[in-house]
Amino acid sequence: MKMYAMTVLQARQNEKGNGGINMLALKHLRLIEAIHDSGSITRAASRLYLTQSALSHQLVALETYYGVSLFERGRPLRLTAAGEILLALSHDIMPRIEAAKRELSRLVEDKQSGRLRIAVECHTCYDWLMPAMDAYRTNWPEVEMDLVGGFHTDPIALLADDKADLVIVSERGKHKGVVFNPLFRYEMLALMASAHPLAAKSYLTARDFAADVLITYPAPDRLLDVVRRVLKPAGINPERRFAELTIAIVQLVASRKGLAALPAWAIPTYLERGYVVARPITKRGLWSGLYAAAREADAGRAFHKDFVSTLREQAFMSLPTIEPLA
Amino acid sequence: MKMYAMTVLQARQNEKGNGGINMLALKHLRLIEAIHDSGSITRAASRLYLTQSALSHQLVALETYYGVSLFERGRPLRLTAAGEILLALSHDIMPRIEAAKRELSRLVEDKQSGRLRIAVECHTCYDWLMPAMDAYRTNWPEVEMDLVGGFHTDPIALLADDKADLVIVSERGKHKGVVFNPLFRYEMLALMASAHPLAAKSYLTARDFAADVLITYPAPDRLLDVVRRVLKPAGINPERRFAELTIAIVQLVASRKGLAALPAWAIPTYLERGYVVARPITKRGLWSGLYAAAREADAGRAFHKDFVSTLREQAFMSLPTIEPLA
DNA sequence: CATCTTCATGAATATAATTCATGGAATTCA
DNA sequence: TGAATTCCATGAATTATATTCATGAAGATG
Numbered sequence: 001m002k003m004y005a006m007t008v009l010q011a012r013q014n015e016k017g018n019g020g021i022n023m024l025a026l027k028h029l030r031l032i033e034a035i036h037d038s039g040s041i042t043r044a045a046s047r048l049y050l051t052q053s054a055l056s057h058q059l060v061a062l063e064t065y066y067g068v069s070l071f072e073r074g075r076p077l078r079l080t081a082a083g084e085i086l087l088a089l090s091h092d093i094m095p096r097i098e099a100a101k102r103e104l105s106r107l108v109e110d111k112q113s114g115r116l117r118i119a120v121e122c123h124t125c126y127d128w129l130m131p132a133m134d135a136y137r138t139n140w141p142e143v144e145m146d147l148v149g150g151f152h153t154d155p156i157a158l159l160a161d162d163k164a165d166l167v168i169v170s171e172r173g174k175h176k177g178v179v180f181n182p183l184f185r186y187e188m189l190a191l192m193a194s195a196h197p198l199a200a201k202s203y204l205t206a207r208d209f210a211a212d213v214l215i216t217y218p219a220p221d222r223l224l225d226v227v228r229r230v231l232k233p234a235g236i237n238p239e240r241r242f243a244e245l246t247i248a249i250v251q252l253v254a255s256r257k258g259l260a261a262l263p264a265w266a267i268p269t270y271l272e273r274g275y276v277v278a279r280p281i282t283k284r285g286l287w288s289g290l291y292a293a294a295r296e297a298d299a300g301r302a303f304h305k306d307f308v309s310t311l312r313e314q315a316f317m318s319l320p321t322i323e324p325l326a
Numbered sequence: 327m328k329m330y331a332m333t334v335l336q337a338r339q340n341e342k343g344n345g346g347i348n349m350l351a352l353k354h355l356r357l358i359e360a361i362h363d364s365g366s367i368t369r370a371a372s373r374l375y376l377t378q379s380a381l382s383h384q385l386v387a388l389e390t391y392y393g394v395s396l397f398e399r400g401r402p403l404r405l406t407a408a409g410e411i412l413l414a415l416s417h418d419i420m421p422r423i424e425a426a427k428r429e430l431s432r433l434v435e436d437k438q439s440g441r442l443r444i445a446v447e448c449h450t451c452y453d454w455l456m457p458a459m460d461a462y463r464t465n466w467p468e469v470e471m472d473l474v475g476g477f478h479t480d481p482i483a484l485l486a487d488d489k490a491d492l493v494i495v496s497e498r499g500k501h502k503g504v505v506f507n508p509l510f511r512y513e514m515l516a517l518m519a520s521a522h523p524l525a526a527k528s529y530l531t532a533r534d535f536a537a538d539v540l541i542t543y544p545a546p547d548r549l550l551d552v553v554r555r556v557l558k559p560a561g562i563n564p565e566r567r568f569a570e571l572t573i574a575i576v577q578l579v580a581s582r583k584g585l586a587a588l589p590a591w592a593i594p595t596y597l598e599r600g601y602v603v604a605r606p607i608t609k610r611g612l613w614s615g616l617y618a619a620a621r622e623a624d625a626g627r628a629f630h631k632d633f634v635s636t637l638r639e640q641a642f643m644s645l646p647t648i649e650p651l652a
Numbered sequence: 653c654a655t656c657t658t659c660a661t662g663a664a665t666a667t668a669a670t671t672c673a674t675g676g677a678a679t680t681c682a
Numbered sequence: 683t684g685a686a687t688t689c690c691a692t693g694a695a696t697t698a699t700a701t702t703c704a705t706g707a708a709g710a711t712g
Contacts, residue, residue, distance in 0.1 A: 020631075022353055024427060030347075042658060054701050056660055068434045073659075075710065082433050089426040093419040100415040101350060107408050108394045368689060380670050382691060399690075401679070 023065050026097070029090035031058050032070065032079075036087055037316075039076030046324045047316075102139060105302030114143035114303050119164040121155050123217045124246055124266045125290070129168070132314035136307055143303050153220070159295050166307065167293045170223070179299040181308045182325040184315050185289040188225055189267060189278035191253045191260040196277075198259075203280040206234035213258030215249050218242040225288045226261035230281060250276060261286070265319035289325045349391050352423070355416035357384050358396065358405075362413055363642075365402030372650045373642075428465060431628030440469035440629050445490040447481050449543045450572055450592045451616070455494070458640035462633055469629050479546070485621050492633065493619045496549065505625040507634045508651040510641050511615040514551050515593060515604035517579045517586040522603075524585075529606040532560035539584030541575050544568040551614045552587035556607060576602060589614070591645035615651045 034044035034055075041059065045052045063069050070083035079087060120129060133145055148164045156175050158164035172180040190204045198208055209231055221227040231237065241258060243249045247270075249260045254275035267278050280286070292308050299305070315322060360370035360381075367385065371378045389395050396409035405413060446455060459471055474490045482501050484490035498506040516530045524534055535557055547553040557563065567584060569575045573596075575586050580601035593604050606612070618634050625631070641648060 021356075024352075024423065026351060027348055040658070050700095051702055052659075053661085053703075057701075060660075066430055066434060068430065073709090075658075077659095082430055085426055085429050085433070089422060093422055096415060096419055097350065100411055103411045104392050104394065104408055107411070108392060366689070376669095377671055378690075379672075379692085383670075386691075399678090401689075403690095 020065075024062070024086075026094075028058065028062050029086060029094065031055060031062075032083060032086050033090050033094075035059070035071060035077055036079055036083070041077065046326075049324075049326065099139075102302070102306065105306075109302055114140065115146075116143055116166055116304070116307060117146045117148050117164045119148040119152065119155050119158050119167040121152075121167070121169045121223065122290070123219070123244075124263055125168055127246075127266060128315050128318055129311075131318060132311050135314055136310045139310075140303050140306065143307075151219075156293055159293065165294060165298055166304070169291055169293055170225070170288055172289075172291050173293075175293075177296050178293050179296050180291040180293050181299070183290040183292055183308070183311055184319075184322040185287050185325040186319070186322045187264040188261050188281055188286040188288055189264050190226075190281050191250065191262055191267065191270075191276050191278055193254055193256045194275055194277050196256070196259075198279070199277045201279060203283055203285070205282060206230050206236050209238050209259060210236045212238060213241050214238045215241045215243060215252050215258045215260040217249070218244065224261075225286060226281060230286060263288075264321040268321075287323075291325075346391075350388070350412075352420075354384065354388050355412060355420065357381060357388075358409060358412050359416050359420075361385070361397060361403055362405055362409070367403065372652075375650075375652065425465075428628070428632065431632075435628055440466065441472075442469055442492055442630070442633060443472045443474050443490045445474040445478065445481050445484050445493045447478075447493070447495045447549060448616070449545070449570075450589055451494055453572075453592060454641050454644055455637075457644060458637050461640055462636045465636075466629050466632065469633075477545075482619055485619060491620060491624055492630070495617055495619055496551070496614055498615075498617050499619075501619075503622045504619050505622050506617040506619050507625070509616040509618055509634070509637055510645075510648040511613050511651040512645070512648045513590040514587050514607055514612040514614055515590050516552075516607050517576065517588055517593065517596075517602050517604055519580055519582045520601055520603050522582070522585075524605070525603050527605060529609055529611075531608060532556045532562050535564050535585060536562045538564060539567050540564045541567045541569060541578050541584045541586040543575070544570065550587075551612060552607060556612060587612070590647040594647075613649075617651075 030048065031044065034047050035041055038044045038047060041055050042052045045055045048055070059070065066082065068082040069080055070086065071077040072080055118129070118133075120126065136143075137145065148158060152158060155164075155167045155169055156173060156178060158167055159178055160175075168183070169180075172182070190198075190208075192198055198204060198212075201208070209226070214226070214231075216224050216227070221232070239258075241252065243252060246262065246266055249262065250270045252258065253260050254270075261281060262278075264278070270276055271278060292311060294304060356374065357370065360373050361367055364370045364373060367381050368378045371381045374381070385396065392408065394408040395406055396412065397403040398406055444455070444459075446452065462469075463471065474484060478484060481490075481493045481495055482499060482504060484493055485504055486501075494509070495506075498508070516524075516534075518524055524530060524538075527534070535552070540552070540557075542550050542553075547558070565584075567578065569578060572588065572592055575588065576596045578584065579586050580596075587607060588604075590604070596602055597604060618637060620630060
């Protein structure tokens with residue numbers, strides 16, 4: 001980088017006016033956190049909903065201004081000592097800023113109506129939903145949270161019927177008065193016993209499912225991505241078996257009762273023991289997304305938005321394999 | 327304000343993209359501090375080197391976004407509860423940010439060369455210079471500070487001769503390789519005994535000095551603003567008397583030995599006792615400025631810039647009558 | 653070595669911040 | 683009370699800044 005040849009004095013003298021005092025902005029701290037967390041500018045960019053180029057420019061500008069590099073270039077990008085200083089600053093002040101913003105929102109909004117009845121379409125979601133709810137509760141103790149149990153053929157209808165305030169679904173529909181907020185996207189992996197012949201392949205195709213039993217949650221095909229988006233289009237309809245719990249599905253697979261398709265983030269725990277292996281479905285992989293749906297009127301409120309932010313944050317923190325979703 | 331008629335929901339829904347997360351910026355915290363300190367947008371603007379309009383726009387944008395007013399309109403502008411939250415946040419995080427920036431600078435710069443030999447042109451300056459040096463020392467303990475004593479006909483020459491690294495002067499000259507940083511401007515007031523006949527006037531003119539003794543520091547006329555900018559142009563050359571210390575000058579004035587002209591900020595202490603009174607000089611008042619001069623090569627360095635910032639900050643904190651200086 | 657991914661960079665574009673010009677409200681002073 | 687002054691808000695014009703687009707080079711991968 002040419003920058004390294006530039007002396008501190010040169011960098012400093014390029015300052016115009018008093019722009020200097022505003023050189024370090026909060027967006028830069030977020031930038032540094034995102035790059036550090038994700039290890040790459042490209043991934044940080046998608047998480048911040050900006051282009052790689054934008055972030056590269058931001059980073060170069062900051063580094064040039066202070067005349068020091070903040071990341072060692074390489075993969076993954078690693079913080080320099082200077083970068084560590086700013087990351088520490090970020091960890092120090094960001095929570096305070098978020099807390100102040102919450103205080104402001106609480107001051108402005110009607111405190112009585114804070115209520116979040118949450119409905120979940122996917123079984124596996126509870127894994128990360130619970131920690132997220134716990135994290136949220138500490139920031140918004142006065143918000144009354146509830147889980148809407150049972151199974152629902154049309155979960156979005158729960159919003160209109162005022163049975164739920166927030167629904168987690170796997171598709172962004174077009175319903176009047178309902179807002180969909182993207183949470184994250186994740187890969188569905190095919191699960192099979194380690195000794196299964198298909199384990200030799202680097203990825204599975206629709207055809208590979210034809211000869212074996214498919215083990216799924218007891219949900220309508222419409223909600224099972226493998227069936228809806230891979231098997232059905234290919235006209236393949238394998239023998240089926242059902243289990244309520246993820247652990248039960250994994251057990252059946254390990255016992256060579258058949259194949260399953262589970263979110264990549266639900267699997268690592270079971271993979272460790274070595275009885276089952278996971279493989280991508282189709283060459284490009286089978287990716288699904290999750291969205292938080294809410295009534296338009298609610299979606300703008302601070303305690304609602306903050307819940308969605310918390311969901312995202314907690315998910316990205318605990319589920320390493322997921323990706324941002326526009 | 328129309329804003330008040332806007333509901334929170336409306337305000338929130340006006341958000342575009344994810345601009346929301348960057349809505350609260352550090353400049354807003356600085357804005358709030360400046361308005362709160364100065365009591366008016368106009369004064370805050372001059373302190374931040376922006377126009378009143380810019381700050382008004384900033385404030386309105388912030389208030390509109392959060393759907394709450396941060397200042398009660400009136401004079402002076404007073405913080406609302408919401409504003410207090412952000413001011414508290416600012417007080418909380420700004421010092422941490424500044425500290426991190428210093429750490430960064432220290433990391434980058436050559437630690438050995440941190441040296442500040444300071445020369446002062448004006449006698450009264452020691453009053454605020456000492457506390458400023460103390461404040462600075464806690465942040466930059468490794469910088470070796472020294473005061474260049476004695477009296478100098480050409481203090482700027484001390485820079486070229488490498489006898490001083492920073493000189494505080496009252497005029498922005500044009501010397502090659504020397505950078506002048508404005509510190510603040512202040513009013514010179516005429517000081518007279520309470521019983522003095524001129525005390526009846528609301529301001530003094532050059533003519534008023536003709537009949538009395540003028541008591542000054544033992545400095546060349548070139549450095550005495552009353553003489554150089556008021557009396558000399560009017561061809562008035564009053565009898566003179568000299569004293570080294572401010573307190574001595576005030577004593578002489580109180581003892582009816584003559585008039586003096588002192589910076590407004592040096593006077594309040596003495597005014598309280600009631601023996602002397604202060605009056606503006608000329609109808610518009612006689613205003614002077616102070617500048618910190620340094621060699622170009624030094625002026626860009628972090629420990630130098632931070633010293634100048636500290637000078638300004640400390641001055642504005644302890645001298646209520648001073649004004650920003652472009 | 654070929655391929656794929658990731659960064660950096662300049663130019664073009666889009667967005668945001670600031671100023672300019674102005675009117676109205678509040679405040680001060682005569 | 684009226685006149686003068688100071689201050690704030692606001693829309694439009696301008697300027698500055700941030701982001702994207704398009705691309706090449708460097709780095710990883712197999």
